[in-house]
Amino acid sequence: MLGRLPFGLLALVVGALAAADSKEGSVADYAPQTNLACPDVSAQPLVRIFTPNTQELNAHEQAYVAAREAQAIPRAWTDWVGDGSAIGYDVSAFAGGGKNWSRVGIAISGGGYRAAQYGAGVLSGLDARNESAKAAGTGGLLQVASYLSALSGGSWLTGSLFLNNWPTVKDMVYGNGGNLTGWLLDLPLATPDGDDLFNDKNQAWFGSVLWSVEAKANKSIDTSITDPWGRMIAYHFLNQTTRGNFFTNDTAHGAGQLWSHIPQTPAWQALQPPYPLICADSRPVGSNSTAALTPEPVVYEITPHEFGSWDPNLSSMVNLTYAGTHFNNGQPDNSTACVTGFDEASFVMGTSASLFNQILDFGQNFLGSFDKDDGASLLYVLARQLRSVRTRADDVANWPNPFHNVANSTFEDSNSTWLELIDGSSNHENVPLGAMFVRARALDVVVAVDGSADQATINWPNGSSPIFSSQRMANILQASHQPFPPIPTTPEQFLSTGVNQRPTFFGCYPQKNPPEWPMVIYFPNSPPISGEDPVSNTGTFKLSYTPKHTRLFLDQVHNNTIGGFTNGSTAADPNFGKCLQCAAVDRARIRSGANVARSDFCTQCFFQYCYDPNNPPSVSQIAGRKYDFVDPDPQGVSRVKGFLGDNKGPLIGGLVGLFVFIAALIGFLIWWKKRSRRIEYQRVNNLHEEEDKAPWRLFKRGPSASSGRYPLAYELPEHK
Template identity: 55%
Template sequence: MLLLFLLPWAFLPSQAQNIDPFPDSTQQSVLNYSPLTNQPCPADAADTFVREFTASTQSLHPSEIAYIRTREQDVIAKEWIEWIGAESGEEELGYGPNEELGRLFGQGGRWPRVGMAITGGGLRAAQYGAGVVNALDKRNETSREVGTGGMLQVVSYMSGLSGGSWVTGSLFFNDWPTIRDLVFGDGKGLSGWLLDLPLASPDGLNVFTDENQAFYGSLLWSVMAKAESGIDTSMTDTWARMISYHFLNQTSRSNFFTNETAHGAGQLWSSIPDIPAFRSHLSPLPLVVAASRPVGSNLTTVLGLEPIVYEISPFEFGSFDPKLSAMMRTKYAGTHMRDKKPQDENGCVTGFDQAGFVMGTSASLFNQIFDFAHNTLEMRRDDVDTMIYLLQRQLRSVRTRADDVANWPSPFTGLKPDSFDDSKATWLEMIDGASALENIPLSPMLVNARGIDTIVVVEGSADSPDNWPNGTSILKTQERQQLFLRASHRTLPPMPPTTADFENTGVSSRATFFGCDPKLSPPEWPLVIYLPNQPPPGGEDPVSNSPTFRLVYTLKHTQRFIDQVHAAITSGFTPSSDDPDPDFGVCLKCAALDRGRLPLRFADTTNPNGNSTNPNPNSNSTRTEMIPRSVKCQQCFDRYCYDPSRPPSARDLPPGRKYAFVDPDPQGFDRLSGFLGRAKFGLVGAGVGLVVFVGVLIAFLLWWRKRREKEYEYMVVSQLHERDGEAPWIGMAEAQREHQDTQGQGGYETPVFRVR
């Protein structure tokens, strides 16, 4: 039976955190996943809903400019002094005592602007991102002692894609905790990621247990409520609700199968400014990346590089790609627009930007899994036929438009018809951000107007046979920039030209700095600090290169994973030795600071439409000369900088490394891994196996509830759901109407975080 054959796929890692549940009962329903439609539009909607610009008149949202300026002036400047000038500035970096560092870099110029991009790659990438963040966080005592801790505190922007967006969103919607507390819980308000609870079948293999049925009922109720409001849904919505249960707050082990809370429903990406850490400017500005499938193309293969890449910030949704160059307020995403105006003054939508849906959109890979027309999924034919049948049953249940993408009402209808391929479309088909093999969310970091000097690349892709990165993603980004983004985005620095060169030079397996010595002023490229997932030091068995189809992580595995990544990042690289580099913390500081030596940084020259992104526009008036690189920092650059004229060699990598994955806590899943290996899916993305199962499970549940809707009873979201003997989806339209009425009467507000 197909279901029994696929049930092992249910063992998926989940993540759950628990900030104090929202006390207002109107905020505790999973129905809050439904957007509010037909809302009065703001008075300035016709003028400011959509910003349109060109590559040469590129600008940022005023709220983004204000946030970055305040964070850099009031918070980051002090963090720089603490990190690179702590007690031994002269001895460590060689630029002089602490006060001299401040004079040279903070007053006479400005501190470099740093961005961090966290790769996609499913749950492996989420954990890898967490491990790197932990290694760069000064709140981790070991990180602080070796000198890497502190870099996180000087980051202005953080971008995430697919699994990288999950850890990014999880950090923000749990109020920027330490990784230790976020992943493992703090015994107070945070419950940890609970990776031992399978994502799609949290109560185990039997999907018909009371607990699993309660879980599925809540998921389906959320999605059907959204559909009832008139907003088109798809498989991505159910996927988004699963993500919300685990990555957002309100969910703990004790309430997982109850409806005591909304399990993240109603938490909006545009509400991030209400989070205490963000209000205090203690966190970077988050950006989530998603790709788009040209409307009407029905592509089920890897995308080319031409389709628009979108970004979602707390303030705006849109793209800096020259073909579009337009942004809309995130708060009103979901509103149909034509020629930058709402259809009518009461036609606005709010609540569409559900945090789970934003993260689910960035990880929506369903279009590359199921080709309904041709059955191209590379499995046994009878399995394919059955899966297609189950998915077709789903289409009759809640799908109202494309089922294999994330459906976003287009706010850009009518814009740039000569260049924007979807100008005539009223809906956008959003998909996994890595659908064109750009698995690192670098596009937002290269936007000219942002003027980012240094980019930390957190690379957790699985490109090689042993699931290590090989440069595929960053090379794709470089190719796309050269083909389509020359006018709007900065170029990447020189790097090995092929994936084979990435491996042969060894830079795919160790920390490397790219772009250390620009030729122009301002620099023609940012300095890139490349931190790839790599074998651990000392010959330890690697556990962070878990297979693409890894579906569950025990507590022991997660602990080893996070610790191993932390050790690898803080150890740096010693040529032809298994010993850690005791100076890597110093070298990381040198790299992060290096653009500050220059008299003119890229951001100092970007002043589109009078909106300077430089927090200190007059900074260059007090220093016009380049600061020579210190002897100590030059020694670091000699070791870590990539020089295309003298490329390094993989022969210099630590000789004792092991590359094959070793499960640190086997739980009997070898049979599943063997099946997936034999199936040989021709797919991309590290979360494909997970998404395949989710798609099948969603379809099966929607089909099954048609036949058994009165047979399974469980706790439901309100008194309307508690009718004896009746399944929760009965009366959904009535409940949704009452919910909309309650919201329209002021019973719903954007959640405000209350952290104990």
């Protein structure tokens, strides 16, 4: 059902949806397929269970990573570092004919549109397809990466990259004049046609979003606010949506695009992208918690092939194609109880960004942190959804539990038939580093792209996320994950050392061979090294960006990524690209057994960029930065305020002059009116000399009834 749409508009939406079936799919393609015949799980189990000591990669993941490392990555390393002479090495001495290169992963943080754009800016600075990145020497790291993990807003970027066939950042964000029309971030995420929820375009769009969700619910699968949230995300980050068809149903707007179908894309077949991992946290079922998570609850990951967790208290995975199926001890309920198509790309991206359990106040009909219009829009859509379909937990992402009765003694949700998944940063790990440290993946280098907004009012990272990841690995994940390298142990130390304002290498000085931890290359969102006004430290709940703001945002992040930093200066480091190459190859040098000493050039780079806990750097090395956000493209009231501030003197003078002119004009009009009345009075008096002079009477007109316009109201039903 489409709720309270006017009849004419309802007919328009239904007609458009019916027409869409014959074009590029329908928004109703969001519905999974149910009651399907299941594979023979005795021959090919859909759920695999292991232990930290017996963990191994999914066969398809292992095959894809191995194929890239055999065919694509050696060539990419050669394209990036050449023979190594520029950084003081003969790489043939430790690259092992292309078989011994470092295994690299990139982890992209959450933070809504800010995180998606920050991650995009960093990736453009690491992409050999970008000319300025290639010239700086940083472009190439993306091509040698074997893994790419993301959560929340970072998952929106990742989904956009993989479901749009691995385009360049420029083509993906701005469009390419052909099959890509860009992210359209100037159309607000929750109210794309402006603040009026009840105008025709917004109502048609809400109807389309809800049509998708209701199609899923009609298959007896519980939904929640995460479902329309994910569908809203799809209109910007998946394909099939243009500015011209945004409010129509000429296409499915990403419905029917599955995460498990990523391996079917041409870029994947050509071994171009790294292997993607999307992370989400879990709220223990039945807790109904609205607080931030402690470190103990399971962290899940979603790959193109599996869904599950490496955490020691679960250590289980399910085939992603059948993740919507109810399993009991690894077995489907019956031979025709299987579900496919549950892994909608938009639902995966929405799950990783499902932050509603901490900000949705059912008693007050209020979404904290969202501005009034966006919060009102999401609550309105949820209210209409709950009037139409069945739900389970309204404020989380509802996933059938494929691990029902698995690991009964350690897994907190083993007795539940459903899982409650929430935003991947809910346990304070906003950069998805856990997936990168899984022992079976054996990564040597992890690039941490931190777009967090930890510092109050100025929205820059303070290192909280890697600190929490380090603590979780030390206290909970020792058996299943690699150790974390030494880092500052408190946010205050991150700030005092200045490593939250520049690229930093952690783990440069291992004591063992093989090294006891991976090298971590940290790229925090930070003020422009040039001293420009910053535009990238926006709020997590800013749900629209003008094209000018997005362009300046990406440019600043890109320039920081390729620029490194220079001690006490606002100048870029011309050697940073080569220093990045030093960090990337260092583990291969150590592991090779060829006894190759660290080159003098790389030693100098490490002195500048490495964090040495025995000789930590100082924030005094950072110079000329501006920290307060400056809106580069003010709109509405903010634009007026900016104009007034920039033109205060001339405006005051003009206003004084205008006041004097108006006063003189009023004085003249009063004099003219009195003169006219005297002339008119004399004329009437001459005509009616014999009549009494009756006084003028002024009658006040009584109050008239006015018709007020009452906005349509919306309420959430009473919460179960």
